[in-house]
Amino acid sequence: MRTEAEQHPIGVFDSGVGGLTVLKALRKELPARDYLYVGDTARVPYGRKPREMVEQFAWEITQFLMDKGAEAVVIACNTASAASLPRLADEMPIPIWGVVEPGVNAACKLTRTGHVGVIGTRGTIDSGAYQDRLRARGLRVWAQACPLFVHLVEEGLAESEEAELLAHHYLDARPPIDTLILGCTHYPLLENVIRRVVGPETAIVSSAEAVATMVRETLGAAPIAPGHQPGKVTHFVTGDAASYRHTAHQIGGVEGEIVKVDSLAPAVA
Amino acid sequence: MRTEAEQHPIGVFDSGVGGLTVLKALRKELPARDYLYVGDTARVPYGRKPREMVEQFAWEITQFLMDKGAEAVVIACNTASAASLPRLADEMPIPIWGVVEPGVNAACKLTRTGHVGVIGTRGTIDSGAYQDRLRARGLRVWAQACPLFVHLVEEGLAESEEAELLAHHYLDARPPIDTLILGCTHYPLLENVIRRVVGPETAIVSSAEAVATMVRETLGAAPIAPGHQPGKVTHFVTGDAASYRHTAHQIGGVEGEIVKVDSLAPAVA
Numbered sequence: 001m002r003t004e005a006e007q008h009p010i011g012v013f014d015s016g017v018g019g020l021t022v023l024k025a026l027r028k029e030l031p032a033r034d035y036l037y038v039g040d041t042a043r044v045p046y047g048r049k050p051r052e053m054v055e056q057f058a059w060e061i062t063q064f065l066m067d068k069g070a071e072a073v074v075i076a077c078n079t080a081s082a083a084s085l086p087r088l089a090d091e092m093p094i095p096i097w098g099v100v101e102p103g104v105n106a107a108c109k110l111t112r113t114g115h116v117g118v119i120g121t122r123g124t125i126d127s128g129a130y131q132d133r134l135r136a137r138g139l140r141v142w143a144q145a146c147p148l149f150v151h152l153v154e155e156g157l158a159e160s161e162e163a164e165l166l167a168h169h170y171l172d173a174r175p176p177i178d179t180l181i182l183g184c185t186h187y188p189l190l191e192n193v194i195r196r197v198v199g200p201e202t203a204i205v206s207s208a209e210a211v212a213t214m215v216r217e218t219l220g221a222a223p224i225a226p227g228h229q230p231g232k233v234t235h236f237v238t239g240d241a242a243s244y245r246h247t248a249h250q251i252g253g254v255e256g257e258i259v260k261v262d263s264l265a266p267a268v269a
Numbered sequence: 270m271r272t273e274a275e276q277h278p279i280g281v282f283d284s285g286v287g288g289l290t291v292l293k294a295l296r297k298e299l300p301a302r303d304y305l306y307v308g309d310t311a312r313v314p315y316g317r318k319p320r321e322m323v324e325q326f327a328w329e330i331t332q333f334l335m336d337k338g339a340e341a342v343v344i345a346c347n348t349a350s351a352a353s354l355p356r357l358a359d360e361m362p363i364p365i366w367g368v369v370e371p372g373v374n375a376a377c378k379l380t381r382t383g384h385v386g387v388i389g390t391r392g393t394i395d396s397g398a399y400q401d402r403l404r405a406r407g408l409r410v411w412a413q414a415c416p417l418f419v420h421l422v423e424e425g426l427a428e429s430e431e432a433e434l435l436a437h438h439y440l441d442a443r444p445p446i447d448t449l450i451l452g453c454t455h456y457p458l459l460e461n462v463i464r465r466v467v468g469p470e471t472a473i474v475s476s477a478e479a480v481a482t483m484v485r486e487t488l489g490a491a492p493i494a495p496g497h498q499p500g501k502v503t504h505f506v507t508g509d510a511a512s513y514r515h516t517a518h519q520i521g522g523v524e525g526e527i528v529k530v531d532s533l534a535p536a537v538a
Contacts, residue, residue: 041311041508042310042311042507042508042509042512043508043509043511043512048424048425048515049512049515053511053515122424147424147426147431148417148420148421148424148426148431151417151420151424152417155317155391155416155417155420156317157416157417161438162416162417162435162438165434165435165438166431166434169430169431169434238311238508238509239310239311239312239507239508240311240312240507242312242322243311243312243318246317246318246322262531
């Protein structure tokens with residue numbers, strides 16, 4: 001049986017389909033919950049847009065999710081987390097999590113040598129969000145932007161010669177880190193090829209799993225009671241719904257209704 | 270002074286910003302004309318979508334451009350040209366050009382050995398549109414999909430180590446062709462790196478220039494009369510206008526008004 005507190009949906013958003021890896025991790029940890037997912041596919045990708053622009057997008061989408069009844073919001077996008085937190089969390093009346101902080105916490109627990117790496121989009125890496133937080137915890141940090149990794153995944157090339165080539169290109173020059181943070185929600189889909197390049201001795205941190213654990217620890221989660229169904233997911237997309245479904249196939253597909261929204265801005269009375 | 274016939278705009282469309290290379294070539298050949306450009310950025314990319322889906326998009330956009338007064342339409346997208354022509358041209362009451370046929374014609378004129386190559390998105394190459402037409406003209410054909418080339422351009426990596434790596438990956442195994450068709454509107458932006466890989470002895474055909482020449486030869490073009498301005502361009506985008514402007518910077522930028530359209534389907538009375 002669901003508790004009262006569990007009847008409010010959790011909002012999750014990303015610039016596109018990448019955040020579906022976070023949604024999947026959340027549903028594993030909090031299966032009884034309903035979810036509202038926003039894929040801002042009309043404005044994807046965020047990774048190379050100016051920080052102020054991305055901050056504004058995050059603001060609008062959080063407002064949209066609150067208007068739809070979300071009691072908490074997970075920013076399932078590293079670029080948007082880096083650009084808008086902690087300011088957004090300070091100013092909004094509901095709990096808001098990003099993927100950066102949980103990834104940093106997980107890396108701190110795993111590293112033994114204190115030398116960690118982080119990879120992400122250019123926007124995430126240039127923001128310094130991971131590096132600043134990791135250094136504040138006393139760690140040495142190596143950071144590398146991998147702008148083509150997202151496209152490998154979305155082109156269905158996660159297991160390809162191109163993926164091998166590019167993984168070597170981006171990772172071969174790394175110093176002797178013992179922990180690598182996947183600072184982009186698409187990257188868990190590239191874990192096989194990244195693992196082959198960094199070897200079995202390097203710990204790999206997925207922000208998707210790290211944030212899901214943190215949300216469960218905060219909100220609490222009941223298992224699904226016998227005879228009850230898992231929670232529902234509704235997807236709101238700003239671009240084309242059929243295109244979204246198609247691209248999402250590369251990430252494992254979409255469950256639930258897809259609703260096209262023309263604008264995320266609040267309706268004017 | 271413009272002639273009567275020149276007062277109707279020419280419609281141009283692409284899945285995104287790639288067709289701006291075609292628009293640029295058209296404005297060079299027919300500078301006095303007004304242009305209506307549709308960037309279907311809510312549904313970009315077309316390259317890996319099913320043929321029937323892309324054919325439907327091309328149909329809708331052509332209808333949209335006709336409703337806005339276009340007297341002719343250039344499909345500035347290889348995937349859409351391959352999927353929808355010649356059928357669309359047969360069924361519409363105005364002239365419609367794609368980029369495939371002009372590219373094929375140009376290659377036929379340039380090749381001396383009769384052995385040509387074509388590179389494009391997976392959708393374009395898998396459609397066989399170039400290969401079939403080139404073989405029908407008696408040529409031997411080598412075809413290669415380069416799914417990451419578009420992303421190199423849009424990520425601002427046209428001149429980068431990644432571009433070198435991938436150009437070698439896609440092109441090093443080519444047979445001894447003497448002519449290479451750039452079968453994607455983004456690829457002219459990669460001409461430097463492609464040139465370095467294929468060497469000075471290989472002729473490179475840009476479909477953008479080839480179609481612009483064909484349109485001028487058909488519609489005729491007057492130079493701009495003294496005291497008159499070049500024609501206006503209006504951009505209609507299905508995704509976000511600011512994002513479009515931002516991505517278009519990688520292609521040389523946008524001139525003219527950008528109008529966000531929520532739907533390309535005809536308004537229901």
